Amino acid sequence: MLHTINVLVENEFGVLARVAGLFSGRGFNIESLSVAETLDPKVSVMTIVTRGDDQVLEQITKQLNKLVCVIKVMDLVGKEYVAREMVLIKVAAKPETRAEILSIADIFRGKVVDVSPKSYTIEVTGDEEKIKAFLELLKPMGIKEMARTGRVALMRG
């Protein structure tokens, strides 16, 4: 089962290596990982998407908590939360497809962030499903390049 875990860590060098090393050393899996500073510049938040049964997840959260540089661990599974990813897609734009690309982007509330004679670069934010659907629709037009963030998440309320 997929779990999204938010981990508050000290914003110091080497912290990412400690967390990543914990996952690799113990054979835990990382589906995606994103790190950014919080409002407090001394603290960063890592959003880690991982997979495993209850016992594995129990170990993952306990092991994370055990790291000296980890301040707090929150497994969001079973809780109300919102999660988003962002993707930047450079899609081939030919005269006959330009209009269609724009209307698809519009339906997905995407934003065109760069235009050239041969391509559009579109920014889309959403959950995994939405981004997947968007990519499926654009595929026939010819996706030239893509950059995608990991998941970020917050508890509701």
Add this chain to the structure above:
Amino acid sequence: MKKTGAQILLECLKREGVEVIFNYPGGAILPVNDELSRWDFKMILVRHEQGAVHAADGYARASGKAGVCIVTSGPGATNTVTGLATAFMDSVPVVVITGQVSTPLIGNDAFQEADIVGITRPCTKYNYLVTDVRDLATIVREAFYIAGSGRPGPVLVDLPKDIASGVTEFKYPQEVHIRGYQPTLDGHMQQIKRALNLMLKAHRPVIYAGGGVITAGAAQELTKIAEMLNIPVTTTLMGLGGFPGTHPLSLGMLGMHGTYRANMAVTDCDLLLAVGARFDDRVTGKIDAFAPKAEKIHIDIDPTSISKNVRVDVPIVGDCKRILSKMFALLQEEKGLDEHQRSLGPWHEQIEKWKNTHRLTYHQDEVIKPQYVIERIYEMTKGEAVITTEVGQNQMWTAQYYLFDHPRTLLTSGGLGTMGYGFPAAIGAQVAFPERTVIDIAGDGSIQMNIQELATAVQYKLPVKVAILNNGYLGMVRQWQELFYERRYSMTHIGNISPDFVKLAEAYGAMGLRATRPDEVVPVIREALRTPLPVLMDFVVEPEEGVYPMVPAGEAIDRMLLV
């Protein structure tokens, strides 16, 4: 007052109560070594940095205080890795200070540069690279706090040369606060009561005690509770001495080379109280068949140890000593304990039967048996020596035949299984207790892994004794080859090319003694115990003696190969 980094470091070590430093100098650590010449620490110059860490580890295990080493950068630092991993697996408080190239050179592949913080991240409890001399005092304070508290472990502080010679205003941090590190010490009261209820209802209870009992200083509390409830106690290798080996309730060690009665009792028990133990694979064997009928209570200070391998019914996170004390207090209010104790009669009868079915045994004929040597050492030291071991058969026979009554008297690499640990660890223990008898029980293979420390023992007049059970083989590996690889002794025969250990000892300025017949064993031990020198005792023993009982790896622990 302004001080250099080196001065701050040593001032902080003083304030932590450090008395002994195991040291090997080198270029990047020179500012610290230079400053050390002006201080009154007891300095021990080892002959290899691995020896330094094992010695600091032995010092820590024997004394309960953090062991400290100072080494240089690059190879000096990488040589500490095995020592750190050993201390990490066995939860030993060790603080290692490594020199590092100056900060502008870091990352430039400078001479004797190694990313030791990166290398040791997975085998230390925590580690630091000091990048600003103003942080140094806080870092050293935190390093000792982290090493010694919670589940103890090694901490490494990497100190670049320019930081060691840099100058700043010295302010000693009075308090340590690390927001991401707050070990749970007091067990949850509700859980403790639940555990006690189960213990009072059990008909076939067993206590399974590990090294955490010794680390927490909870040996007395454990004994009191076992006696009050009349519960038999088995210990892990690391737990030996945490419960008296000669106590009527002692089952001896459990697991791969555990006693028959311990393994049978654990397999048949209806309640298992695990204290400061971590259900290691060498203990559990096949996990589904480990204490399959038992409700399980697990007391441990490390939450990650609980339900890692074996699901438990009542987890209690906290310090063993505090939790057992609370249990004891609750038990004192309990009525009807006598009746409860009597109700365990059939269980004790069953255990007595197991005990008499297969006792630990060997047959002493005209060739010296290694078990015989250990029994004689046990008798002649009255069980009061500090014993270290190497790893393999020597270690298992020691665990079986030397009955440890006191905590901190067996120092052995249980988790990592580090050959070459015992001798430097014995040096560390001897430094901690100059008046005590310290004996390393070794094999002819493992003693050669850190033999260079003989020079250290001789230089500092440390009367460490080494009993080499010389069977000419890397014995435990040979035993596995005998049992599981159709006696193909690939790369395990070393007998024809080992040095003459007596001459070797003499070459170093130590004493060498040899016994080749059973009647020479006692005189050799007597002579060794009498001399103030370090001694290598070379016992030429039965080459193909095996350690039994033995549970083949991955089997259930009641499926033992007996002699």
